[in-house]
Amino acid sequence: MSLAPYVRILARGQGRARGFTQDEAAEAMTLMLTPDVSREAVGAILMLLRMKGETAAEIAGFSSAARASLPCWTGPRAAxxxxxxxxxxxxxxxxxxxxxxxxxxxxxxxxxxxxxxxxxxxxxxxxxxxxxxxxxxxxxxxxxxxxxxxxxxxxxxxxxxxxxxxxxxxxxxxxxxxxxxxxxxxxxxxxxxxxxxxxxxxxxxxxxxxxxxxxxxxxxxxxxxxxxxxxxxxxxxxxxxxxxxxxxxxxxxxxxxxxxxxxxxxxxxxxxxxxxxxxxxxxxxxxxxxxxxxxxxxxxxxxxxxxxxxxxxxx
Missing domain, CATH: 3.40.1030.10 (Nucleoside phosphorylase/phosphoribosyltransferase catalytic domain)
Known part of the structure; x- marks a missing residue:
């Protein structure tokens, strides 16, 4: 799947652009972590978010998807x-x-x-x-x-x-x-x-x-x-x-x-x-x-x- 729909959410223009919901952020991050992702689209999303300013929902969505991609933790839980x-x-x-x-x-x-x-x-x-x-x-x-x-x-x-x-x-x-x-x-x-x-x-x-x-x-x-x-x-x-x-x-x-x-x-x-x-x-x-x-x-x-x-x- 392409990142283009997520770039459009952030970059539609004045009065039409908006931030990601938590679910959208998680979906976007899942794609951003795939090996064949477009680096241009990733860069566009990251810089658009920087200009807009990230929200807690966006950070939480990105982070939850990033966590899901990590190797399974098998040792004792960190305190x-x-x-x-x-x-x-x-x-x-x-x-x-x-x-x-x-x-x-x-x-x-x-x-x-x-x-x-x-x-x-x-x-x-x-x-x-x-x-x-x-x-x-x-x-x-x-x-x-x-x-x-x-x-x-x-x-x-x-x-x-x-x-x-x-x-x-x-x-x-x-x-x-x-x-x-x-x-x-x-x-x-x-x-x-x-x-x-x-x-x-x-x-x-x-x-x-x-x-x-x-x-x-x-x-x-x-x-x-x-x-x-x-x-x-x-x-x-x-x-x-x-x-x-x-x-x-x-x-x-x-x-x-x-x-x-x-x-x-x-x-x-x-x-x-x-x-x-x-x-x-x-x-x-x-x-x-x-x-x-x-x-x-x-x-x-x-x-x-x-x-x-x-x-x-x-x-």
């Missing part, structure tokens, strides 16, 4: 879904990896998934994974095994879904970000009922919260974080959006210290992550990033007194 798809141009080291380790060490299995190996050497998440003891999986089966053994795993998008990876990489041809970045954040391949998500542009906080509700998430926290990742600046009181028990929710992060640094400032050597983790190096600002981000994730997962739990796990 916390942690997507990582930010470009990383405005951030430093991925301190949130240590936060995810703290959450896993607190007994909550964490599935990280993403695509950001294109970042600069200092901020490259994948270069940092082995330094903090997080293993990368080359399939959903291996990811499930790692969750059983380590309570944490990283699943690269190109291993999870080559067709979605191809859609994401259309950014290189189009020169602009598309809604596929948001769809990937909503994939939740491990079937978790709880998720944390980062955004770079504030309007996406509510968009992702609404889409998460449509997709059946129970617990969700969306944060405008470092470089678009779920990573908290400890010297800022940041508004958060999401879900609690499936209902819309907003909150504030609070401030943990007084500091005017940006998250993009500071060291770039990934080995410093391991030094902080092992207690060989002391950096109050970095440690506050790690603990405050972990506390937000633990709170999302319903852990009582999350700040104390995060500090205890870091001790």
């Amino acid at each position: 916390l879904d942690w997507p990582s798809y930010a470009a990383g141009r405005t951030r430093g080291l991925p301190w949130f990896l240590l936060s995810a380790r703290l959450v896993a060490d607190a007994g909550i299995p964490v599935l990280l998934h993403g695509w950001n190996a294109h970042q600069g050497a200092g901020a490259d998440l994948r270069a940092a994974l082995p330094t903090v003891g997080v293993r990368s999986a080359d399939s959903v089966q291996v990811a499930g095994d790692l969750l059983t053994r380590d309570r944490i795993a990283y699943l690269p998008l190109e291993s999870l879904s080559p067709p979605l990876m191809a859609l994401l990489c259309l950014r290189d041809a189009l020169g602009l970000r598309s809604c596929i970045n948001t769809v990937c954040r909503m994939l939740n391949p491990g079937g978790a009922e709880t998720a944390v998500q980062g955004v770079f542009h504030p309007p996406y906080r509510e968009l992702q919260a609404d889409a998460g509700q449509m997709l059946g998430l129970r617990q969700l926290t969306v944060l405008k974080g470092g470089g678009g990742e779920f990573e908290h600046h400890p010297a800022k009181n940041i508004e958060t959006f999401g879900l609690r028990n499936g209902q819309r929710w907003t909150g504030l992060t609070g401030k943990q210290l007084a500091d005017h640094r940006r998250l993009s400032e500071g060291p770039r050597d990934p080995s410093l992550l391991a030094q902080i983790w092992r207690g060989e190096r002391h950096d109050p600002f970095a440690e506050a990033i790690v603990v405050s981000t972990a506390a937000l994730a633990l709170d999302t997962a319903g852990v009582a007194d999350p700040e104390s739990k995060a500090r205890d796990s870091a001790a």
